[in-house]
Amino acid sequence: MAGSKNRKGMGCFVKSFLAVLIAAAIYMGCYVLFSPVWLEWNNYNTVHGFYKEPENTIETLFLGSSHVVNGITPTELYRDYGLCAYNLGTEQQGVNVSYYWLREAYRLHAESLTTVVFDVSMLRRTASETFVQKGIAGMRLFPGRVQAMYDYYLGPYGTGDLQDVLEQLNPVTAYHTRWNQLTRQDFEKFHLQPTLYSRGYHFVSYSLLDEGNAEEDYEEENAPYLESVLDESVPGEELQDSELYYFDKIVAFCKENDLDLVLVKIPARGWGSNRHNAVQALAEKNDLPFLDYNFPVSGQNLVGETYLVDSHDGNHLNYFGATKVTHAIGDYLVKNCRVTDVRGQQNYAFMEQELADYNKNVVVCSELYLATELEQYLTLAAQNENYVIFLPGKDETSGALHEPLRAALADLGFTKLAQIGWRDSYVGVLDKDGVQEVLEKADTQKEAMLEGAMQNGVRYSVVGAGWSSENFSSCSIDETEYSPNLRGLNIVVYDQSTDTVVDVTNFDTLNTTERMSGYPLQEIETMEAEGKTYQDLTENAQKLYRYMHHVENQEIAGALQGHGGRQELVTWLDAYRQKDRVILLAAQGDAADRLSEPVREALAQRGLTQLAELQPGETYFAVIEKDQKPYEQTEGDGTPLPLEDAIFRMIHAEPGAGDAIEPAGLQLIVYDRIEEAIVAQTSFETFEDPLAVAEREMRNEFQTIFLTPKGKML
Amino acid sequence: MAFTELSFFVFAACLVLFYYLLPAKMQWIVLLTGSVIFYVSYGAEKLPFLLAAAGIAWWAALRMEKIRPDGPESRALARKKQKKVLLGAGALLVLLLLYAKVGTWVIQSFAALLRLDADSVPQAILALGVSYYTFSMLGYLADVYYGKEKAETNFLRFLLFAIYFPKILQGPISRHKFLAPQLKETHRFCYEAFCFGFQLMLWGYFKKLVIADRLAMLVNYVFDNVETQTGAHLLMAACFSAVQLYCDFSGCMDIAGGFSQILGLKLEPNFNHPxxxxxxxxxxxxxxxxxxxxxxxxxxxxxxxxxxxxxxxxxxxxxxxxxxxxxxxxxxxxxxxxxxxxxxxxxxxxxxxxxxxxxxxxxxxxxxxxxxxxxxxxxxxxxxxxxxxxxQMVRTFFLFVVGRILTVPGTLHGSAEVFKKIFFDFQPGSLFDGSVYSLELDRANFHLALVCIFVLWAVSMLQEKKPVRQRLAESNVVFRWAAWYALLFSIVIFGVYGPEFSAAAFVYMNF
Structure with a gap:
């Protein structure tokens, strides 16, 4: 009897245990299924990559928001300085999340961590609950995420509700309502790697000028500029208490654990003198260095003039901008922080493999982006055995394919492309096993098509149709269309190791085998040596040139802020006497009254001889350009200058009509030929007696200089 | 601490552990302590009312019992005295009930009369479960008066009967003679009772979280926007509100009954497939x-x-x-x-x-x-x-729906508007043109609600002939476990809970 009771009891226990076990297993399935999947700005790689790092190896830690994600490439810190760093930036990473990740990183790398670089962008606003959740998504449950959620909800700025903590730690509770929105991506989340990545850095190659790849169509009217002229007199913006609370915790944590803390600002829009000054005050209060790369640091403006091509969306850096900022920070760290060169050390051997992967994936991809020649492009792409290159042609593909190029294409394996004729239909696929091609002659009016699966099982379908056929091109990979569908040869490069499309481009091979560079900085840098003018530049280069001009003008204007008065005339002339800028000077006789001898001498040295000798009562006008003798005209009796034979025609008119400047003393206008706009105007009140001004007004006709409404010189 | 909150599960688990691990004679103390904690979680200021009511009822019952007739003439006198005690205690309990029901209105009416600012006068405290426990106590006093049962001498045991937490929120309105003896007995852990109780709770959670709270979203939306709804939508919502109320109320009963079963206790049934x-x-x-x-x-x-x-x-x-x-x-x-x-x-x-x-x-x-x-x-x-x-069943159902229309809009004027729309602006096409999916429940959730109502009907049909738990207990283990896991995880996945929703109050908790 007792035995059967015991057996029954044991049976009940086993059944209960099994029941709980099965329930737990199903629940874990739900846990995984309902875990949030972030499709955009996915932090999966960053976080999972971090946890794969061998413990006690990371020496330098980067924290911050998406500006850091795109702005710091730690692998290049290793390559060029030997530093072992990791980029733990995540999208919209609030200061509180930065603190939570700092704690987590220290837990795993306490013995090696010496330096924390914290981007201050998020000090200016509070990250929403969603982004806090996103920021710590993937953090290990114990103790990091539990501590983080406990602190976030039950800390001084939380909801105070324990229920919130329990619900957020359990994605089933938080996200089970998504049951009717589950898609295939929810079941494939482990393979979700939307961008090229390395040690937390998310690689983006394209710039705003790169049509078809850029996230937004570039419009010159809305060009993104960084406020790159610092005004220290502007009052600092008031920072949020909640952000300061967690900032103080970061500072205290670093102090307590003997970590060097460096504050940085990765260049981005939405940052100005008011914010800089606020953070500068905070840095000084805590005796911390603050490197604000939005503004010139140590006299060097990193990306201000080239932000147009160093940013991929107007708000985040691309690879080219990131390398500049990374190296600037690397220089600083090596000189000022306790960082070491770990190259060659046994326990850092894994970094060599990471560097090799980086060179193969990231660096090659960036070089691909810079390649403007078809042969150069295909040769580079073919070097990476993980790349699959799809080439669907459209319309007419053969016009510019000269014989040497055809031979080169044949050497690469594109034998049919080497034989392509007028308006033929063509597709080609190159992978490490070789080249597959289909060529249909134009008179067949057929499209060329290739379908199949890559080695990772992803299916593709490529179609190229010449002008006589359907006249389109398509490249579908895993049911997503990628072809730019432009005339000529369209190219899609797919990286099998990361399951990502790394580049999409087009060569209009009807007319040329070159494509316009999305990063035309080199073209500008070599234009003088090659004897090119602005008009000789490609369209993208001209856009960049105009952009850089605008930034330069802002910098000149910023440098001249506060300068005025007759002694400063020469300063202004020197500042604006630059290439592509035209300085117009107009004066009345009273301008001569206070032109002192030193000023006259300086003017004479600069070729303004008539101005240097200007007498009271005389009217004066000059056109000044760099490297040209100034054009000067003086009317001795003070009458208006006819100037019909001047370079710029002036229109006499009644006062107050149209855009005009009214000469009183010396008037200065700067017209920029590149921007095609007036970029500066000022006057030098060389005669300051109000009675004399009144007399002048009564006595003189005045000469006005008219310009069209847009400031174009006639 | 609602039945559907995470904190309740933690509380319940701890209570069960203490209940069975501590010496059996302490079980009633564990229950009393747990019930007080549960009650106070809704606001400590509500407790004095319950204590006062329990005190009045307990004392009055003892007093009535003490009044013994010495002879035939004094029997009538004793009866008269007992009646006085009964009526006095009863009046106090009813006063308490009235205070809870209309206290706020009375205070604010007086405030208006005296031209005082309504915000500056204290509000009446809404004693939790007052409708249920006062009725229980009134019934107890009547039973003692009529000699149907003896008065409880231990105040704490009587308090346990009054405050026993599974029934405090929405009933059932327990009879002392039914529940009190169970609370006095000791109970050994019974695996079968535990399983059955847990299963009943699961069913209750399914009705509450999957059906009732889901339908509530549509019902609340429709009745909050009567002027923009067609008569067909309103009638549909009224029908859903009938199902919603049943699932909400009976779901709570199942949770209460199931938990009691885990503890070896039985509560009076409150629903029988109405x-x-x-x-x-x-x-x-x-x-x-x-x-x-x-x-x-x-x-x-x-x-x-x-x-x-x-x-x-x-x-x-x-x-x-x-x-x-x-x-x-x-x-x-x-x-x-x-x-x-x-x-x-x-x-x-x-x-x-x-x-x-x-x-x-x-x-x-x-x-x-x-x-x-x-x-x-x-x-x-x-x-x-x-x-x-x-x-007849359909007719009775619609009679109930009419009753719902009288109460759901909140005012008689609102109810009149709804009837007007149903009879003069029916628009039957609005049930089939897809507009039903824009009434707070999207297509998937709407269909899910219909499927769950069908499941509810099917289970109720089976239950009429033989208890479903019994049927499942006798069936093949794979099928049995699959059915219970399906129920459990349908609550986990389809349940209306979580950060998007506040813990939806049980409807009958307001009475």
Whole structure:
């Protein structure tokens, strides 16, 4: 009897245990299924990559928001300085999340961590609950995420509700309502790697000028500029208490654990003198260095003039901008922080493999982006055995394919492309096993098509149709269309190791085998040596040139802020006497009254001889350009200058009509030929007696200089 | 700490552990402690009311018992004294109930009269479960008065009966003689009871979280926007509100009953598949059973056999005939019962009308039963067929839906608007043009609600013949476990809970 009771009891226990076990297993399935999947700005790689790092190896830690994600490439810190760093930036990473990740990183790398670089962008606003959740998504449950959620909800700025903590730690509770929105991506989340990545850095190659790849169509009217002229007199913006609370915790944590803390600002829009000054005050209060790369640091403006091509969306850096900022920070760290060169050390051997992967994936991809020649492009792409290159042609593909190029294409394996004729239909696929091609002659009016699966099982379908056929091109990979569908040869490069499309481009091979560079900085840098003018530049280069001009003008204007008065005339002339800028000077006789001898001498040295000798009562006008003798005209009796034979025609008119400047003393206008706009105007009140001004007004006709409404010189 | 909050699960688990791990004689103390903690989680300021009510009832019962007649003459005197105690204690308890029901309104009316700022006067405290525990205590006092049971001498044990937490929120309205002995006994852990109790709780959570709270979203949306809804939508929402109320209320009963079963206790059943009822009277024998039986035992029966009602009946018989005279013995007590039932739910006019509505239905069905039988005979309706039974069930369901329309909008004017729309702006096409998916429930959730209602109906049909838990217990282990896991995870996945939703209050908690 007792035995059967015991057996029954044991049976009940086993059944209960099994029941709980099965329930737990199903629940874990739900846990995984309902875990949030972030499709955009996915932090999966960053976080999972971090946890794969061998413990006690990371020496330098980067924290911050998406500006850091795109702005710091730690692998290049290793390559060029030997530093072992990791980029733990995540999208919209609030200061509180930065603190939570700092704690987590220290837990795993306490013995090696010496330096924390914290981007201050998020000090200016509070990250929403969603982004806090996103920021710590993937953090290990114990103790990091539990501590983080406990602190976030039950800390001084939380909801105070324990229920919130329990619900957020359990994605089933938080996200089970998504049951009717589950898609295939929810079941494939482990393979979700939307961008090229390395040690937390998310690689983006394209710039705003790169049509078809850029996230937004570039419009010159809305060009993104960084406020790159610092005004220290502007009052600092008031920072949020909640952000300061967690900032103080970061500072205290670093102090307590003997970590060097460096504050940085990765260049981005939405940052100005008011914010800089606020953070500068905070840095000084805590005796911390603050490197604000939005503004010139140590006299060097990193990306201000080239932000147009160093940013991929107007708000985040691309690879080219990131390398500049990374190296600037690397220089600083090596000189000022306790960082070491770990190259060659046994326990850092894994970094060599990471560097090799980086060179193969990231660096090659960036070089691909810079390649403007078809042969150069295909040769580079073919070097990476993980790349699959799809080439669907459209319309007419053969016009510019000269014989040497055809031979080169044949050497690469594109034998049919080497034989392509007028308006033929063509597709080609190159992978490490070789080249597959289909060529249909134009008179067949057929499209060329290739379908199949890559080695990772992803299916593709490529179609190229010449002008006589359907006249389109398509490249579908895993049911997503990628072809730019432009005339000529369209190219899609797919990286099998990361399951990502790394580049999409087009060569209009009807007319040329070159494509316009999305990063035309080199073209500008070599234009003088090659004897090119602005008009000789490609369209993208001209856009960049105009952009850089605008930034330069802002910098000149910023440098001249506060300068005025007759002694400063020469300063202004020197500042604006630059290439592509035209300085117009107009004066009345009273301008001569206070032109002192030193000023006259300086003017004479600069070729303004008539101005240097200007007498009271005389009217004066000059056109000044760099490297040209100034054009000067003086009317001795003070009458208006006819100037019909001047370079710029002036229109006499009644006062107050149209855009005009009214000469009183010396008037200065700067017209920029590149921007095609007036970029500066000022006057030098060389005669300051109000009675004399009144007399002048009564006595003189005045000469006005008219310009069209847009400031174009006639 | 609602039944659907995470904190309740932690609390319940700890309570069960302590209940069975500590010495058995401490079980009632564990329950009392747990019940106090549960009650106080809703606000400590509510506790004094319950303590006061329990104190009054406990003392009054003891007092009545102490009043013993010495001889035949003093029996009447003792009875009179007992009646005084009963009425006095009863009046105090009813006063407490009235304070909870209309206290705020009275205070604010006085404030308006004295021209005081309404925000500056203290608000009445809404004592949790006051409708339930005062009725339990009133029933207890009546039972002691009538000698049906003995008074409890231990105040804490009596308090446990009053505050026992599974029933405090929404009932059932327990009888002391049913529950108290169970609370006194010790209970050993029984695996079968644990499983059955857990299963019943799961079913309760399914009804509450998957069906009731899901339908509530649509019902609330539609009735908050009556002017923009078609009559068809309103009728659909009213039907859903009937199902919602049933699932909400009976779901809570199942959770309470299931948890009690885990502890080895049994609560009185409060529902018996009311939508299978074929008449209004039968409906109220299946719906909120303990309220119905309470009114029957403590209002209807005493009134029906009271000398006054008998006298009136006699007079009516003399003037209007035997049938009329007999009817009076039913009509008068029923009228009182239904007015009180309406008032028990709320003192608002719509609930009074609701009570009158049901009372009228039941009275008419009772008084005109012979005429109705003649009518069906005249129309050659075979009342023994299944189709007739189905017709009766559907008819009763719609009678209930009409009752819902009287209460859900919140005011009589609102109810009138709804009826107007149903009769004069029906637009049946609006049920099929896809607009139903924009009433707060998207397509998937709407269809899910329909599927779950079907599941509910199917289980109820099976339950009518044999308890489903029993059926499953006897079935193949794989099928059995699959069914329970399906139920568990349908709650986990489809349940309306989580950060997007606040813990939806149980509807009958407000009474």
């Amino acid at each position: 939508f299978f009822s074929r008449s209004a009277a039968e409906f109220w024998r299946r719906w909120h059973i303990t309220l119905g039986t309470w009114f029957k035992d403590y209002v209807y029966m005493p009134l029906a056999i009271s000398p006054r009602v008998i006298r009136i009946s006699k007079k009516v018989r003399e003037t209007c005939g035997a049938r009329a005279g007999k009817a009076v013995m039913t009509v008068l007590p029923l009228s009182v019962v239904w007015v009180l039932t309406g008032l028990w739910h709320s003192t608002e006019w719509n609930y009074v009308v609701w009570g009158v509505y049901w009372g009228t239905l039941i009275i008419c069905a009772n008084v005109f039963a012979p005429e109705l039988k003649k009518l069906t005979g005249f129309l050659h309706i075979n009342t023994k067929t299944e189709s007739w039974k189905i017709f």
